[in-house]
Every structure is written in C-alpha cells, then in structure tokens.
Amino acid sequence: MPPSGIIRPRQRSTSQELRSQWASPNDILSLLLLVGGDVVQQALAQQSGTKLPTPVVFSFGWVGYAFTALLSAVGNNRLMPPAPGPSSIILSTNHGHPRTNDSWILNRLLRDYENLWMPNQVKVELEKMLQAANAPKAGLCIAIFEASEKGIAGVPQKDLYWFSGYVVALLQLGIAAVPCGTQGSWDVLLLTAVGTGLAFLTGSLPQWRQERWACRRNSKKTFALSHGNGAQHVLVIQGAGRGLDLEDIARSVEKTAYDWKTKVAFGLLTTLWGGLLITVSGVRRQTWFLLAVGALSMVHTVIIAAAPRNPEWFGIYLDYRGVVVKRKVMEALQSAEKTLPGLGRSMLPVFFPGTMTEHDVRWWSQNSPGRTYSHADLGALSDKAGREDTLERRAEQ
Template sequence: MAPLSMISLLARQQSEVSSQIRAQWAEPSDIMSLLMLVGADVVKGALAQQTGGSDWLPPPVVFSFGWVSYSFSAILAAIGNKTFLPAPELPALVLSTEWGYHRVNSSWVISRLLRDFEEFWMPAEVKARLVQMMAEAGGRRRRRVGLCVSVFEASPDKQAGVPDRDLLWYSGYAVAALQLAVAAIPWALYGAWEEFAVTAFGTALAFLTASLPHWTQERWSCSRDSRKTFVLTRGNGAQHAVVIIGAGRGLDLEDLATSSEGLPGKTGTPIMYSGLAVLWCILLITVCGIENLTWFLLAVGTIGMIHTIIVAGAPRQPGLFGIHLRYRDVFAQPKVMKTLQELEMAYPGCGRSMIKTFFPGDLHEEEKLWWQAAKKREDTVKKGEKESVLGDITTSKLEDSSGSSILSCSSAL
C-alpha cells in the first residue's frame, strides 16, 4: 500500500503543479507586479535622452516596467547629490585652448557626444580623410592610427541649449497611443476597463515625471554664449579629438563638464518625487489586484520596455542635446605630433593645448623648439587681435565724441 500511496501522492502533486503552471500562463498577474520593479536604469537612460527643452509638449517617455523602482531611486538623488542624469558611459577630457587646462568629464551629455561621434554623426569629410590616413599608414595597424582632429564651430542658425527633435523623440507619442489601444481591447470586448485605467494612469505619471523642470536645469547647467574653444577627447591613445569653437554663441563645455558637482537643487524636487513615488506604489498595488486578462497589461508593459530600451541606447545627433555644430575642418596624420602641429598652424592654441595629454613625457629638442616658436606666434596673433579690438573701441569713441561735439556746435549756432 505504501508504494501505491506514494505514487498517488506524486500524481496529485504533478497535477497540482501542472494546474498552477497553466493558471500562471493563463493569467500572469504575479509576474506583472514583479516586472514593475525591474529596469530602473533603462528608464533613467530614456529620461536622459528625451527630457529637457521648453516645448509645450510633455517629453514622451512611455509607461513601462521599472518605473516603480526608478521613483524611489529618484528620491535618493533629489535628497542626495541632486544628479538625475546617468553617469558618463566612457572616460573623457575637456581641454581649454585658452588656458591649456583639462578637466575630467562628469557630464552625461558630453559623454554621449563622444560615444556617438565615430559611429553616427561624423561628417563625410572626416570619414574620407580617416580612410586616407589609414591607407597612408599602411597595413601595420588596422583599428587605430595616429590622431584625427575634427573642428566644428557653434552654429549661428540655432540657439545653444534648445534641443532639436527627431523621429525617435516623437515616436514616444505613437507608442503611448499604441499602448492605450492595446489596453482598450479588454474594455471593448469584455467590459473590463481596469487595464485601460492602469495604462492611462501610468502614462500620465511617466509624462509628468519627464516634464519636471530639473531635467532642463541639469542638462545645460553651464554658461551660454561662450567664446572659448574646447577640445573633447577620450585621452592619450584615442583615435579622435573634437574641437568646438564657441564663437560667442556656444555652451561653455568646460563648465558643463563639471556641472554635476555642487549642482543646486530645488527644494520642491524631493517633495514632488515623494508624491510621484506614492502614486507609483498605488499603481503597483492596483496591478497586483488585477487577476483577469493580465496578458493585455503584460503586452502594454512589454511594448513600453522595448521602446524604452531603444530610446535609452540610441545614438543621437548633437543638436538633440542642445549643442548645434557646423563642420569646419579636419586634420589627420599617421603621426600624432604631425597632426597637432598642422592643427596649431591653422588654429593657434588648439594643438598646444593637447600636447600634455597626448605627450605626457619629455619632448625631443627639435619639438620643444617648434612649440616655443608656435607659442610666440600665438601670442603675436592674440596681441594683434587685442589691438584690433582696442582700435575699434577707440574709433567708435572718437566718432561718438566728434558727433556729440558737432551736435553741441550746431545747438550753439
């Protein structure tokens, strides 16, 4: 009897397990509530990509998994370091050609500029010169040769700190509409409106979080209308360096590189995020209470997560980060020193600012002499520009004084 009892018990257990698996796959309510707690980093990356700007439209960051856990991590950021953008994804330096100093970058925006440059927004002229330089170097190295310096200037046609919008940005509205349409299916077929209500409430909370003003403040927490010239590079051994000339209309990238340190936070931000966290918890409890037709909610969350992942990792043009650039020139040689010398001849101070980064050791005697002569030439150019500016100011003052004297004479007459 004992063996028969054991067999009967095992059979009942297998039947119960099978019925539990079938029930879980029929109505996966538990897994839906668990998925709401994972993926906070993906949500943070999507918020970093889509937020910022002064549009009247809310930034379209869609409802997906991970929002509940993100809301609590955002409270910690609001109370702590006041930094909501992700950390830089790769090491980078921002060099000032005016003083020759370099700063280690802590800005996510600058990190994304460098990350996407080679694969996405590199101008065709730079690509052609890079291929030519590789051919000149021969087949000794295939991945990296010499140094390629691309020169840009701030665009005069667009305002710095005001981002462009691309198709990926607007796609958030289409995806949100698709999610609402999927959630409306059980309402239309079975009269179950709970899925639609949860989706609409989650979408409203996501859009509200993305519309908070601190995103714009943190993205462009730097001076505007800068006349400085900056060099962005990953450091010694990098294939590329990007020179950006402010020209009196660009962002101060040197300031932006360290803007996350001591970023002033608004007193209302922790309160707002605390309120949002409470609302997200209410949404999570509501999702846990839904036991029927949960596949529709799972489909809504999956659609949102796929879009969120794509948005968080997608390469973007600099204009979408409010940095509008116009291409000017490229310098590339198989020898790094040769590239820097050519750059220095065309743009005094640019090549010299990178010497310590790419050549931290001692230079050869002839190289020292060359750079000493270049420094004298740079000082002469700066002195000439300063005298030209002073001359213009003096001339304008003389014209004003002569004009005023003529007016006084005419009034006397």
C-alpha cells in the same frame, strides 16, 4: 474509526498550477515594475529637456526608478545618470587644463560621433591617411567645429526618436482598450492611462533641463573633447560667441541642486507609483494585456536608451570647419597649432606627455606664441596641468 468530519482541500497538481499562472500571470507584473529602473533613467536622460511633455512611455521598471530617484533627490541631488562608457576629458585652449568630464550629454556626444554624425569630409581624410600609411588607426584625428547659428544653443531639435514616444503611448492605450471594448473590463485601460500620465509628468520636471544645460551661454572659448591619451579622435568646438560653455557642462553635477519643489514633486510621484504597484498586484483578469503593454514599451525604452543622437538633439548646433589627421601624434598636434594657434599647445600635455626630441623642442619654441620651451618645460606640462586642476577642484569645494 468514524470520520473526523474535516474536509481537506484537494491539492492542485503541478500542471494545474502552471496553467493557472500562465492564464493569469498577475504576480510577475508587480515584480516587473520594480526591475529595469536604470534603463528607464537612461531613456529619460535621452528624451527630456523640452518644454513639452517628455514622451517616455509607461513600462516595466518605472516603480523601481521612482524610488531610486527619490533617494537621489534626498541624497546626491542628481537626476541625470553618470557619464556612460569610457571616461573622457575636456580642456579649454584658454588655459589647457584637462578636466574629467562628468556629463552624460558630452559623453554621449563623443560616443555617437563615430557611430552617427562624423562628417563625410573627416571620413574621407581619415581613410586617405590610413591607406597611405597602411595602418589600422591614425595617430590623431582632430575634427574642428564651430557653434552654429542654425539653432538656439541649449534648445534641442526634436527627432524621430522623440516623437516615437507619443506613437508608442497611443499604441499602448489601444492595446489596453481591447478588453474594455470586448468584455467591458476597464481596469487595464485605467492602469495604462495612469501609468502613462505619471511617466510623462516625471520626465517633464524642469530639473531635467537645468541639469542638462547647467552652463553659461554665448561662450567664446574653444574646447577639445576626447577620451584622452591613446584615443584616435578629438572634437574641437569653437564657441564663437554663441555656443555653450562645455567646461561648465562637464562639471554640471557640481553646479546643480534640487530645489524644494523638485523634492516635493518626487515625493508625491513616488507615492503615486507605489499606489500603482499595489493596484497592479490586485489585477486578476486580462493580465496578458498589461504584459503586452509593458513588453511593447520596454522594447521602446531600451531602443531609446541606447539610440545614437545628433548633436542638435542635445542642444549643441555645430558647423564643420576642418580636420587635422596625421599618422603620428606630434605631427597632428603641430598641424593643429598651425591651424588654430594655441590649440596644439593646449593638447600637448594630454596627448604627448613624454620627453621630446631636439627638433620638437625647437619647433614648439618657434611656433608657440610667446613661449620658449625646454625639455624640462615640456616634460612637466602634464604634471603641472594635473596639479592646477586639482587645486581648482579643491577651491570650488
């Protein structure tokens, strides 16, 4: 039978396919730009808030985040991520109504307290109590702070984590410049520079500052921040006429909304990110340099997203004023009431909602200004606070 004349292409072996993929892994680059958007959002929440360009570097996950943020702009009007970790509450001693904290900043402030910025005086007093009581945990440790004059409330104090973003961005550009200098291939450098510029622009939108500090200034209120009943630590912050209204921040998700400029900006930025994704998918040479740029920045982004920060970075400047730590919750609340009249009483429904002894009833009746308590009064305080908070939420809606 005569040959058909059709030349069939020779199929490549598995080893050749693998060798080709490892020599130029351009397919995976496009995929990596779409995954990890939640990490990018956490890093943006950490780094944003200043008037200078926000140093969140170009990394994997940016394209995925851009489309998610565009959906948020059209939908729930929120750039900041939801409050991370265990839920927390905040209450003002003015009324004692516990409110659920929806603020990412305040939850991070509470999380980083034990890990980073707990004053040494608190650690010493807590250790003394634990050793004396031979217990692994205190009933309640109430640290008292006052808004400080050492900084402007709502204006963050830049730290090493913040400046590291600029350093990593320069390192990225240095890596991307290698193929340009050695082989005259400038596409990797161009893509890295464009991605870095888009990342800085996205993180520098004014909406970030508005969401972080959507509150009244120069507050005179005293606030208590905690994870609620069963938690060991309570942070008490006195506004002293120069602090932020933390109750406003806790509900800032309901108080901020995108303006049309932010929506238009995110529409344009998302379009540009999509264009960058298409361009990256077309790169066929020197893709390992792009992978190196992305790997370096992804490590940095993860570190930034998880890094503990001092209160000053969140624009909350505090001076330590004292601590109340006791083995039993009731003892701590009574000591707090003596230290700051009204403080212990306001926390009573949250940390001791049960029935009290005759001794405790008499104590609160004698020591709580202008109040005379009965068993029924004290037992109903928690339910009353919860109902009033629900009514306030409905009224605001």
